[in-house]
Structures are given as structure tokens and as C-alpha cells.
Amino acid sequence: MKNIKKSYYGTAVLHDINMELSEGEIIGLVGENGAGKSTLMNILFGDEVIASTGGYEGDIFINGEKAQINSSFDALNYGIGMVHQEFSLIPGFTATENILFNREPTKKSLVSSAFGDRLDTLDRKKMKEIADDAIDKVGIKIDDDMLVQSMPVGHKQFTEIAREISKEKLKVLILDEPTAVLTEKEAETMLKSIKNLASRGIAIIFISHRLNEIMDICNKVTVIRDGVVVKTSDIDKITVDEITKYMIGREVDTKHREPRNVEGKDVIMSIKNLYVDMPGENVRDFSIDVYDGEILGIGGLAGQGKLGIPNGIMGLYDAEGDVSYKNEKINISEPMSSLKKDIAFVSEDRRGVGLLLDESLEWNISFLTMQVKDKFLKKILGKLMSFRSNEEIKEVTDHYIEALNIKCTSSKQKARELSGGNQQKVCLAKAFAMQPKFLFVSEPTRGIDVGAKALVLDALKGYNEKYGTTIVMVSSEIEELRQICDRIAIVSDGKVAGIYKATEPVEKFGALMIGAKAA
């Protein structure tokens, strides 16, 4: 009998989490993206990230004894295994080699006794035995000699599980979205084999967005939101709807803006049959009309394609489909095509796409406008050449530093040195400086603190009201969308699952997000 109790207190990510798990039990762990599931699991598995950011607080008890997990080795010793979302397999190795990777049984030889264990030869026969045994336990046929790179995705997943099972000490197995990449049939097999494992006495933490799977195989379910366990319940005492509500339905008293009725206005942008090839965020057959002057929210769970929409239209990822703006077609493979039409984009990837980290704020804020609109340039030598106009650049930068309350030492400071919230404001300033008529904003509040969040949202709302700029805001936080949007579209599986007015009850949006999943 083992009892895991774990509390964590510290950074704003996780507050005081308590969980219990007993032998042979399957516990479902659900929560929105960013709710803290991954952090919790990383702590349990002793991920490097945790140790390098100052460790964790609270205690973990295994079989009643206090365990200190500082590294993944500790986790292994305590019998905790984890199957990550991304495959951690060596592509050019066979299933056997991967299952026993770095735990290979070896044979001593003359050389190895002289030069150390690393020169032991591998005991191929024994490796095969152990691997086959583990594969048997998983309960699916995998060719143990097949190279991982030539396997279908499902088999890769099973190989990972087999690897964890082959560890003799294994007591707790963490499965992070194991069915996300599987076909329906494979998923079924997977669930069956998970149940099978539990019956062998292994405790399983099962993380999934597919609530019907949770209902199907788990004994208990725990819902996490904003770093807090909001509900733990036996599976037969809760319904899918209730879980959904716990996941997203926080009772917030933020003032919602009164949604305007936009349906009658002119269609400013019409998106038809958009396909975007953005890894992890694929859009397939997405169509929507955006009305002039509105704030349209696009929500949905991670990986459903909402991020791919602005990135595809702005030419950052390969995309296909018809997008027209004011009845003119946009060439969506060429960023300049949209930019020239005064359509701007604030990327969700602040540091990667949004900023020149090693350049000054002046550069960051002025660059886009300079390239697109030939502004901030002064003619010299009788209009033969034009130089950057440092005065104008400083002026516009200072203007936005003040307007958006960007905290910095001067307009010459490097973008890298600012905090996340202030960096986000710089990204907004960059887009505003272009004086866009249409603005895509992607995850504008990701990773910034509460105060900055409010400022960013206010800035967007204010900009929309002041200049009538149409804004399409993509966010995983439905509450945030409800605060400033007129309409909210929920994206699921790369297409629109439904569009509601922002004032509709949060459960309706939740149902769209989850419902499409279950289908």
C-alpha cells in the first residue's frame, strides 16, 4: 500500500497540491493548459527544470516514507516512471535497444575488467528476453527488432510504456496524454493495456484532455486549476459536465464588457477553408467571417489549431486557403502581403518571433513600421538615400513607453533585459506603431503576471475603441476572452466548433472545447 501525498508551495504555478494514490489505482488528472499539471508531474519525475529553478516545497511520501526527489534518478529509484508527450526514443535504435536504453544487461570481458564497465559487451540475448517480456505485459505486438524511426506512432508510444514497465522497481507510472497522437483503435488498445497494468498493481496517473477516456478507465479524477486542486472525486460520483465546469468555470467577478452586436456590420476579413501546417497547432478547413470593428476571440484547447490561424494568415507557416481582406485577396505565403494592408500580428512566441532580444527598444518598436511603411526614414543627399531617423524613432518609442507604461531604463535598453509583461507591451507597441486597421493578437497574456495582464487587455480594448481597429485575439484563457471580446469562436480539431456571444455562460464554451474532443 502506498500513499503519495504531496504539497507544493512556492511560485505562483502551484499552490498547495494534495494528492493520494494507491496501488493498482488509475487516477485521472485533468486541467486546462497552464493549470500546473506538467509542473506537478515534473516534480514527481525529478525533472531538471525543477531543480534548476530552486526545487520544490512540500513533501512526497511513498509507502509512508518521506521521499526526496531531486533528479530523475531519484524518481527511478523510488519506482516512478513517466511517459512524456514527446517521444524520448532514439530513432535509429530498435525497440529492444530503446526499452533497455542505458540499462542494458552486459557481459564482462577481459578488456572491461581492465578499463571499466563501459567496455562491457552488451548481452543481446538477455536484452531481447527482457524486452519481449515487457512488450508482453503491455499487451500489444511490437516487433522488437524494428527501428523506432520506421514504427507507426502508436508503436512508439507502446515502446515507451514497455520501457517504463521493464524497470523492475516500477510502482507509479505517469502517462502524459498517451492517446493524443493515436488513432481511435490504437487508443482503445492503449486504454486496455493501461487497465491491464493497473491490475498488476502499478499505480497510474493518467493525464488526458479526452474526458471520456478518463471516465472509461480511471478510478478517481483530480481536477487542477490555476495551480490548485479544485476537485477530487471517485469517478462514479461525477459527470463529464461537472468536470468541465471545474476545469474552466471559475467564478470570476471581473467586469465583462458589454458585447456589441456586430453581425450586421461589414465583413472586413473573410477566411475560407484555411489549412495551416504549424507543428502541434494544425488548422484544417477553418472558415470564419470577421466583422469590421469587432473584437473576435478565438479559444480552444492547446494543440487544436487556434494558434495556427494567425500564424498561417501572416505567412509564418505554410498555409493554404482563401483569405480576403476588404474583398481583396491576401497572399498568405508572403507576410508583406498582409502587412501592406495594415494587418499586424502580435505573436504568441514573444522571445522567438516577437522581439529582437539583443537590440534596443527603439529598434524593436520601430523596425516593423520602417520595413512596411517606409517610416522613420529621412532622406539625405538630395533624396538619393534614406537613413534611419534616430530622432523620430526615439520619439515614437518614448511615446509608447509612456502610453503603455513600459518599465525600462531608457529607450536604448535591450529588449532581453525587460520582464515578460514589459516585453509583451513592447510587442504591442511594435504593432500599434504600424497603426494597423486589423490586428491579430496571439496569447497576449501568456506567462505574464496579473497586473500586466490587465494592462495588456485594457490596452487592446482601448485601442479597439479609440481607432475602431478590428482585433482577433487568440487565447487559451476563456475568461480573458470573455472580458474583452464581442464574439468568441472555439476551435477544435483545426476547425470552428461554434461561435457564441461573449456573454454566454462559460459552460457552453467548455462544452464546445471538450465536446468536440470526445467525438
Added chain:
Amino acid sequence: MERIKNIIRDFGVPRFIILAFLVALFIMAPFVGADLPTQITNLLNRFSWNAVLVLAMVPMIHSGCGLNFGLPFGIIAGLLGGTISIELGFTGVQSFIMAILFATPFAIIFGYLYGVLLNHIKGGEMMVATYVGFSAVSFMCMMWLLLPYHSPTMVWGYEGKGLRTTISLEGFYDKVLSSFLEIKIGNLAIPTGAILFFAVLSFIMWSFLRTKTGTAMTAVGSNPVFAKASGVNIDRIRTLSVIMSTWLAAIGILVYEQGFGFIQLYMAPFNMALPAVSAILIGGASVNKASIANVIIGTLLFQGIVTMTPTVMNSMIHMDMSEVIRIIVSNGMILYALTRKTNDGRRA
């Protein structure tokens, strides 16, 4: 104390050692009987020969293509320009101008092809550049023998064909820049023309980096995805930077030749890239950041060591270790730059 440490760290330990070494050489020079004005003249001369080649590094570093180990590519364009100009019978100042004119189309074509190639192998530019340069040099070795050159000053006397390994520029563009407005004070001679020529090119480069396209080039080097999201055509900007680098290398070798007095063909361009690369690094540039000041400081420091070491060391310990020191210093500097953690924006 803490502050001094910080200054040294920002400056980089190797750079600091090199500077200290050079200062020591200058202090010692009078004691070992070396004539300071002659030394300075030497240094200025070598600076004026090499500075343009070092300047050729700047555009590619700015656009994120890394250190241009493919410098020989541009040098070949310059060599073609120089030899064609002489072949067609131009002499004196005219031959220099014509050499530049002839070199330009080659540089543009080579640079374009080279740029397109580098766009296919983003992230692996430096190694490929090195070997593309080498292949081009060894290919041209055959060409120098086979191309139909006839000018008696250039071809092997007894066969009447095939270019010589070294071609004297006397009567052609030998010292055309250096002797222009040359200032002589006792033993001190300043090659004003050559320095002015470099200054003009530097100014053009400086100006370019301040234009819209120049700004875009810096942004591409700093964060290609940012630039792409801002509507910049990354491949086009990179190709442009490679063409500029190649052209400057072509001009650079012509400037070098006018100072040195000879055209060196065949395997000579092999060894031209590394000194230029290490010079700009010594001047404070990194794999993805460089300025005109880096070029000037770097060339002065590097050439300072090259010119001062033999005289001072020779008279002090009667050993000519200059060659060895040059190898260690220049490659050590490149190594230092390569192994430093850079916040490189190579994400495109």
C-alpha cells in the same frame, strides 16, 4: 577591483592579452633598437593593405551568415579583374580602376551563386564556406593554366601560356593608392590614398547599415523569424549580404595587391581568409555582431602583432617566432569566438 574585472570580462580575456602583448611590444621596441617611425609606417602600410578584406566580413556577420570563411571566392573575382585589366593592356591608375570594373561582375555572379548555396544550408554556413572557398581556389589553379592569357608580363616566359605564380605590378597598379597624397615625415610615411580609399568604403558600409535595407540586414542576423514576421525577405537579404561580402573581398584583394606590389595566384588565396576572420574577431566582433570600429581596431591589433613581433622578438631573443605567434594568436582568437556561448538567433 570589481569594475576592472568587469571591463576585462566584457572586453574578453584573449583580446586583453593581445592588447597587452602589443603594448609591451611597442614599449620594448626602442630598447631593442627598433625605429619607432619605421615600425608605425610598417603598421600603417599593412593596415591599408588588409583593412578592406577585413571589412568584407561585416555584411555576412550582420545578416547572420557567420564568419565568411569563403573569402577566397571573392578574392578570385578580384584576381580575375586584375589579370583581365592587365591582359587588356591598361596601365597605371587606369589599370586599377579597370580591375575594379572587371572584378565587379564576377563578384556579383559568384556572390549570388554562393549566397543561394548558403541559403540552402542555413546553420552550416561556416564549414561549407571554407570548403567552397577551397574548391574554388583549386579549380582556379587549373584555370590560371588553361585560360587564354597572353600578356608577356603575366605568362610563363618559356611556354608563352599559363599565368605565373606571382606577377609584378610595376607599371600597372603598384602603389596607386598608397602613393596618392602620401605624407612623409622623416622615417614616417603615411599611405594616405589607401587609407582614404578604405575610409570611403567604410563610410559607404556605415551608411548602408543605416538604411532601411541595412537595418533589415541587422535584424535578419539578430532574429530571422522576427525579420520574417516583419515582412522582410530573409533569403534575399542574406544573398545581398553575401554579394556585398564577395564584392568587398574582390576589391580588398586589389587594394592588397597595389600595396604589396604583386598579384599572387594559385594557392595564395587559400591563406587569406583566416587572418581576416581573426582580425575582425580580435577587434571585438563576435560570430553574429560586428561594426566598422571592430574592423579598424582588429586590423590594427592584428597587423601590429604581425609587424612588431619579428623585429622586437628577433632583437631580444634572436629567434624569429613571429610566424608561430601569428598562427597561435589568429587561430586561438577564432577558436575563442566559436566556443563562446552566443545567443544566436539561428532559428529560421
Added chain:
Amino acid sequence: MKFDVRKFLADRSVPIMFIIICAVCIPLSGFSTSYLFNEIVTRIVRNTFLILSLLIPIMAGMGLNFGMTLGAMAGEIALIFTSDWQIWGIPGVVLAMILSIPISILLGALCGTLLNKSRGREMITSYIISFFINGIYQLVVLYMMGPIIPILHESIKLPRGYGIRNTVSLLNLRQSIDNLVSINVAGVKIPVISFVIIILLCLFIVWFTKTKLGQDMRAVGQNMEVARAAGINVDRTRILSIIMSTVLAGFGMILYLQNMGNIATYSSHSQIGMFCIAALLVGGASVDKASIGNVFLGVILFHLMFIVAPRAGTVITGDSMIGEYFRVFISYGVITLALVMYETKKHKKKKMTKEGTENEK
């Protein structure tokens, strides 16, 4: 079926190209078959060991080890000492090998450490390291040998009293291994022991891939992150692979020089890296994949080209230099081609994985 044939040919385009070059050049050169066979056997004996030393870093995903020159330098320093101490013959060779080990390990460890600091650009770094260490080598051999490091015999010192002469004769050591047991097959001299040594090294490499360390190296070469997550000390494994390569290159250089019979003190090593790498690539290897078969095919094709090209060039153009330059061009060209192919493949692969995830979702 047709597609397969094409792929088969495309994968082997470099060796096929060389077979064609050789096929054209051999008749033109007019060399006799027995001459060619003798030459080829000599070249195999000389170079194979050196080329084999390149395999391990490729396995560990560190690309072509341009830093093998370091091992060559270690071998040379060891041979300079043994010839100074007048230890000749087989004992001389063996002693030189033993002496070269600590020097190789030191240089290899330095090289490996620097390469760990420059992930993603290992090749250019190892290339520059070889230049840098060459500077140190010259400092040691040209200036320190004599005044600081005792050198007994005047015969290998420069007339000025310090530093080593440009050529150190190994006359008393020359081909001592090759001649130990040699048989004559149809006019071709086969140095049996040298071949035995090379075969032993091949067996060693095959055995090594079956060890735990070999397995770890393959894993590190394929995916560093996964290997690290599984608890493998990635940095150390990579350094070990470079050290092994350097030590083997040191042995290889000693075998090479005992065959040549003299050391060109300041130039023997400078080109050796380039020629070995070119030969390996000619054998059909790529930056991330190489086998023992590639080594043998490469050494034969590359050196066949090397022998016949100058003569063939003279016949075609009437100029002896053309052929010389041609073979240099081909060496560089082959390396360039391999690098470009490798980098484009890497580029394409990135795109493929992107599409891969697309299909999975």
C-alpha cells in the same frame, strides 16, 4: 523497381563518379597493372589505419573529425623522440606508439572539451583547432626542442642548435613492420603484418560498437537530449570518442611514417586530415554515416585517382601541373559536396519532421 535503381545509384553517386574518373584515367596514364597494384597496396597500408580513426566520432554524431591532425602530431612527436633515442625497428615503432598515447589523450581531451562548447558547429571548430594546435606544435618542435626539451642527437637538430630539422630520417625504422613478413603475389608485395594490424583494428571497431560505451555513443550521436534524460553523461561520452579517435590517429600516423621512411616535420600532418576525410567520403561515407567498407573502398578509389590523375592530366593537356591541381580540386570538391549534401539533408529533415507531426495529429 526503376525507382530503387535510381536511389541505389544516387546514394552511391560519389564512388561511382570516382570509378568513372579512374576508368578514364587509368588507360590514359599508361601505368602497368602490377605497378598500380603495388602502389595501391602501399597506399592501403599507409592510410587505412588513419582513415579508420575517423569512424568513431562519426558514430558519436560529431561529424568529420578534422581534429585527427592532433593525433598525427602526437605520433610525430613520439617518433621524433624515439629516433632521437636511436631506438629503431619494431621496438622503435612500439615505443613510439606507447609514447604517443599520453600526448594524444591530452590533445584529444582538449579538443573534445572545446567541441562540447561549440555544439552544432563541431566541424568548423575542430578544423580551427587543428590549425591552432599546429601553432603550438611548431612552438614546441621548432623552438622548445633543444633548449627546454633535451634533444641528444645533432643529426635531427637544425644547424642553429635548437629546433628539429625539416626532415627527420626514419631510415632504420623504415617499413620494419611491412617487411617483417611479406609475401609476393604475382609481383605484388603484400606486407602481411601491416594488413593483420589493420584487420585487428577493424575487428576492434566492430567489437567496440557492441560494447556499452559504443551503444552510448551511437545514442548520443542520434539524440543528445534523450541520451541525457536516460542518464548518460553526454559530454564525457563525446570527449571519449574524440580521445579514441585521436589516439588511433596517432597510431595511424606512426604506421604511415614507418612506411614512408621519413618525417616531414612541419608538413606531414598538415594535409593528412584533409586527404583522409576526402578518401572516406569517396568511399561513400557521409558526415553522419560511415562504415569500414567505406574506408576500404575509399582508400582504393581515392588513391587510384591520386596516382593516375597527374599522368593522365599531362597526357590530355600537355601540362604536368594540371593533373596535380585536378586531384587537389577533386579532394576539396568531394568534401564540399559531402558537406553540402549533409547540410541540405539536415534542412530537409527539419521540414520532414514538421510534416511528420502533421500526419500524426
